[in-house]
Amino acid sequence: MILTGDYHTHTKYSHGKGLVIENAEVAYSKGLKEIAITDHGFSHPAFGLRKRKLSSLRKDIDTAKEKFGINVLMGIESNLLSDKGDVDLKEDNYDKFDLFAVGIHKFVLYKPKGVFNIFLPNFFTSTFNGRPSKSLVKANTLAFTNAVKKHPIDFITHLNYCCYSDAVEVAKVCADYGTFLELSGKKEHLTKDELYLVAKTGVKFILNSDAHTIDRVGDIALANGLITEGVISKEQIVNIDGKTPDFRFKNYKLKGI
Numbered sequence: 001m002i003l004t005g006d007y008h009t010h011t012k013y014s015h016g017k018g019l020v021i022e023n024a025e026v027a028y029s030k031g032l033k034e035i036a037i038t039d040h041g042f043s044h045p046a047f048g049l050r051k052r053k054l055s056s057l058r059k060d061i062d063t064a065k066e067k068f069g070i071n072v073l074m075g076i077e078s079n080l081l082s083d084k085g086d087v088d089l090k091e092d093n094y095d096k097f098d099l100f101a102v103g104i105h106k107f108v109l110y111k112p113k114g115v116f117n118i119f120l121p122n123f124f125t126s127t128f129n130g131r132p133s134k135s136l137v138k139a140n141t142l143a144f145t146n147a148v149k150k151h152p153i154d155f156i157t158h159l160n161y162c163c164y165s166d167a168v169e170v171a172k173v174c175a176d177y178g179t180f181l182e183l184s185g186k187k188e189h190l191t192k193d194e195l196y197l198v199a200k201t202g203v204k205f206i207l208n209s210d211a212h213t214i215d216r217v218g219d220i221a222l223a224n225g226l227i228t229e230g231v232i233s234k235e236q237i238v239n240i241d242g243k244t245p246d247f248r249f250k251n252y253k254l255k256g257i
Contacts, residue, residue, distance in 0.1 A: 001227065004239045005034030006218045007099060008077065008157060008182065008208035013057055014039035015047035018214035020057070024064035024072050026217040034244060035217065036099045037061060038075035043088035043109040049076060054096050075099030077157055082111035083118060083139045085146025087153075100249040101182075102147055103157035104140065118143060122163045132164035140165035145173040152252035154245070155180035155206050161189035168197050175203040178248045180238060185220035186210040192231050199232040206239050 009023050010016030016023075020037055027035035037057070039049040049057070058074055065072040076097055078089040087102055088109075094100075110119050121136040140163050144156060148170075156174065159181055160167055167190060174181055181198065183205050190198065199205075207224075211217045226232060238245040 001224065001234060001240050002242075003030075003032060003207060003218055003220055004242055004244055005032055005036070005071075006209050006211070006220075007034070007036040007073070007075065007155070007206060007239065007245070008038050008101060008184075009035060009211040009217055010039055010077075011037055013037070013053060014044070014049050016212045020060040020072070021064045021067065022214045023211070023217050024068050024070065026214050028068040028070050030218040032070060032218055034071040034073065036073040036075040038077045038099065038101050040105070041076055041078040041088040041108070043079050043081060044105065044107070045109060046107065048108075051093070054093075058096070073098040075101060075154075078102045079108045080104045080114075080118070080143045080147055081108070082114040083142040083146065084111075085143060085148075085150045086111055086114075087147055087151055089151075094249075094253060098250065099247060100152060100154050101157050102151070102153045102155075103159075104143065104163040106162065114143075118163075125164065126162040137164050137166055141169050144170045148173050148177050148179045152249045153179045154247045154249045155182050157182050157208075158184045158187045158189040158210065160194070161187045167194050168201060171198040171201040171203040175201050180204045180206040180245065183207050183220075183223035183226065183232075183237075184210050185222045185224075186216070188222065192226065192229070195226060195231045199236060203236070205232060205237050206245060207237060
């Protein structure tokens with residue numbers, strides 16, 4: 001199995017350690033055809049991408065693309081902010097980006113209700129290894145499914161990492177709307193049993209490194225083990241063996257659907 005593109009990497013524009021051109025160079029050296037720079041969304045007060053730096057980021061991406069001859073996409077790992085599916089990438093900034101990923105993260109500027117029904121319950125449950133309440137699972141599931149229904153999201157990042165949703169219900173909605181589920185090369189976020197049930201929904205998967213350092217670009221070893229063990233099939237993965245994803249966000253911007 002050969003990775004075609006790594007669509008979840010970070011740089012110094014948010015929480016990463018390297019430069020855009022360094023991520024692209026590693027991707028090129030590993031034979032990838034594409035790489036996306038997906039720095040954290042605007043609502044992260046400490047590690048979020050800043051809107052004033054978008055033009056600089058685009059310039060760095062264009063420079064890297066020209067130097068190495070691979071496709072470098074300007075993406076964002078947007079943050080979920082409420083169980084209504086609010087995210088911090090708004091439509092008036094769609095033209096700035098090529099790729100739209102979404103995930104739940106800890107210390108972001110949630111909507112007021114999101115603080116109490118998503119952030120705090122997830123934080124305390126994950127910190128103290130507690131059992132998630134039914135209301136927390138419902139809130140997280142609604143956050144993901146409403147977001148997929150409301151926004152042209154390309155993929156959900158590390159589903160259920162430090163958050164707790166009904167992964168099968170999220171997968172069903174993703175399958176219906178053409179949003180992929182990420183299998184992270186960095187974080188263990190779904191059990192084998194969960195993945196088996198999720199795969200049965202017909203959802204498509206995308207393998208990504210979630211690299212925060214340049215040495216990890218293209219590293220999907222953690223996710224690769226799940227494939228070799230037969231938990232999911234290669235046919236459901238959109239970015240291996242020469243395949244490149246048909247991204248929903250691109251189609252939305254081209255066709256308005």
